[in-house]
Every structure is written in structure tokens, then in C-alpha cells.
Amino acid sequence: MLLAGCGSRQPQSKPVPPVVTGASVQTVHFEPTAEYYNASGTVQSATTSVLGAQISGVVRAIYVRPGDEVRRGQVLALLDDRSVRAQLAAAQAGTEQSSYGMTEVEQALQAAKAQRRLAGLTYRRYQALLAEDSVSRAEFDQANANYQAAIARQAGLEAKEKQMEAERRQAQSEAAAARTAFSYSRIVSPLNGMVTAKSVDAGTLVMPGTPILTVEDPTHFRLQASLPEKFWGLAHVGEFVGVRLRHTDFQGQIEEAVPAADPASRTFLIKIALPQNCGCSSGDYGTAEFPVGEEKLLTVPASALVERGELEGVFVVHPDGVVEYRLVKTGRTFGDRVEVLSGLTEGDRVAVSGIARLSDGARLEGQ
Numbered sequence: 001m002l003l004a005g006c007g008s009r010q011p012q013s014k015p016v017p018p019v020v021t022g023a024s025v026q027t028v029h030f031e032p033t034a035e036y037y038n039a040s041g042t043v044q045s046a047t048t049s050v051l052g053a054q055i056s057g058v059v060r061a062i063y064v065r066p067g068d069e070v071r072r073g074q075v076l077a078l079l080d081d082r083s084v085r086a087q088l089a090a091a092q093a094g095t096e097q098s099s100y101g102m103t104e105v106e107q108a109l110q111a112a113k114a115q116r117r118l119a120g121l122t123y124r125r126y127q128a129l130l131a132e133d134s135v136s137r138a139e140f141d142q143a144n145a146n147y148q149a150a151i152a153r154q155a156g157l158e159a160k161e162k163q164m165e166a167e168r169r170q171a172q173s174e175a176a177a178a179r180t181a182f183s184y185s186r187i188v189s190p191l192n193g194m195v196t197a198k199s200v201d202a203g204t205l206v207m208p209g210t211p212i213l214t215v216e217d218p219t220h221f222r223l224q225a226s227l228p229e230k231f232w233g234l235a236h237v238g239e240f241v242g243v244r245l246r247h248t249d250f251q252g253q254i255e256e257a258v259p260a261a262d263p264a265s266r267t268f269l270i271k272i273a274l275p276q277n278c279g280c281s282s283g284d285y286g287t288a289e290f291p292v293g294e295e296k297l298l299t300v301p302a303s304a305l306v307e308r309g310e311l312e313g314v315f316v317v318h319p320d321g322v323v324e325y326r327l328v329k330t331g332r333t334f335g336d337r338v339e340v341l342s343g344l345t346e347g348d349r350v351a352v353s354g355i356a357r358l359s360d361g362a363r364l365e366g367q
Helices: 002-007 082-131 137-183 229-234
Strands: 019-021 025-027 030-045 048-052 057-062 075-079 186-188 193-198 211-216 221-228 240-245 248-257 267-273 285-301 306-308 311-317 323-327 329-334 337-342 349-351 363-365
Touching: 030 267, 057 211, 075 211, 082 137, 221 229, 221 285, 229 267, 229 285, 285 329
Parallel strands: 019 363
Antiparallel strands: 025 349, 030 221, 030 285, 048 211, 057 075, 075 186, 193 211, 221 267, 240 248, 240 285, 248 267, 285 337, 306 311, 311 323, 311 349, 329 337
């Protein structure tokens, strides 16, 4: 019975691994790949105007707030203009007075010219009569004196006219300066844009140079990135570089390369024009990729990666067709390929398509 009982036991068979077909495999190799330096930077508007006071005074009113859209020539703030208004009125009065004086001198000069012509005719007539002994010497001398006096009066009025002309130009210059000073009491937007900062409130006493408002163009932005001095010769105006903002990649064009290095960080400032549809705003963080050389990297197609939770792995296919799920550590992305830092060696074969049907331990046929 014991022998019969022992002989009735059947050996347990191992499970047969599933067989999968239709998946493609690719051998992993070290491949030359362009090496990039990621320069970090900040997005700034291509056109930013800090509007400051140009005269001393109290801010009477501010008509806009940050976020408001403004037009070119729009009055955004007003300073106390009583002093400059009085100066403008005085300058305009001086201009009017000089104009009246100029008119008076011109009229007197016209009369003096007429008197000189008449005195000249009389003098030449008496000169002819004196030659004929038709007038006395005293009468001739009187005619001559009248003529010389007319010449002197005309010369004096001509000099006065020049003086009045100079005074009128001076008065006009003072009036122009007063009008300019009066215009400084109005803070005007120099462009169509958006208010991004308000530095003072109404009632604040400001001095020349005190910032009041900041206006920027919200349609054109640039990424201002810092490039180490050892890579200075690799940035050229007009070239396109890869830019990454808010997890979005696109191309930007180098617009300006400042040729002076920051003495503290030993970096150069590179300004990169961004496309109008970048969806960015001032202050955003971004990076720019500058090609600095070439390196050999182990990469796999992005389609080969399999995510399980927070882990990444690939299906490695052994020479006998057995599939192994292997965890890998990835690095940078280059187009449709991903750098593999660890988990694979050169010569490994990984599945790159049909991976949804694969599992650890399966057998792949028809590779």
C-alpha cells in the first residue's frame, strides 16, 4: 500500500512562459551625441520703460494700476504743476513782450530809412546848389548834418533791431524750456504695452530720477541667460538655440551677446529672442541649450521605456529570446531618444515596439 501510494504521485510541471511575436528589437550602442550646456536665465520684455520723475514735485494722481493696458501718449500719472505752469505763463508773456518790442523797432526803422532817403536827397541837392553859389555854406552844412544824423539814427535802429531779435529768440527758448518742464509734470506712456509695476502712490514727494511706473511690451520677450566665459566664442548673433520654458521646448534666436563679462560670476549675458506665441511673461525661469561639443552616450528610443509607478525600465531580450524587465536610470532627452545612465550595457538588445504584449519572463519569437 505504501508503495502504491508513493507511486501515485505525479511530478509537478513548470509553467510554460508565454510566447510573443511581432515585437521589434534594437541593439544598444554608444553613439556620438551633441553635448549641450544648459544656461539658465530669466524672461524679460524686449522693450521695458521705467517712467521716472524729471522734475521735483508731489504726485497728484496715478491713473493706472499694474496689469492695465496703455496706449502710446496716454497720461498715466500727474505731478503738481503749479510751479511749472507759472514759469510757462511768465515765459509766454516774455515772448509776447519781445514780439511787441520787435514790431515797434521795425516800424521806427522803416521811418528812419525814409528820413535817411529824404535827407540824402536834400544833401545832394544842396551840394549842387553850393557849387553854383545858390545857397550859403551854413545852409549846406545844415543839410549835411541832417543827412549824417539820419544815417546814425538808421544804424542805431538796425542795432536795436538785432538786439530785439536776440531777446526774442531768448524769450522763445525760455518759453520752449518752460513748455518742456510743464510736459514733465505729466507721466506719459512711450509705447503700447502693459503696466507691470507702480513704485509710488499719490501724495508722494518725488525727485528727478525717482521711478514711478514701469511699462513693457507684452508681445515681444527675450530670455536673458548667463554663459560661462569658457563658452563665449560659441554664441553668435543670429543663430538659433533650443529654449525650454514652462516644460515647453522651442527655438529662440540669439539677438545680442554682451561682450563684457560679469566680474563676480565670470559669465556673459546672452539675449535670446523668443517667439510671439511663447506664452511667457516677465520673470519666468528658462534655460537655453548651447552646443559645446560632442560626447558618446548610451541612448534608447523613448518608445522603449516602460513606466511602473515612479520607476522606469526596459524589456531586455536575451539571445535565447527570453524577455527580462530591467530597471534603468535615464538622463537627458535628445529628440526621440533618451539617455540611459545605468541599467544597460553596450550590446544589450531592448524591445522598442510591441512592448504592451511583453512581460518579464516571456519568450519573444520572430525578432
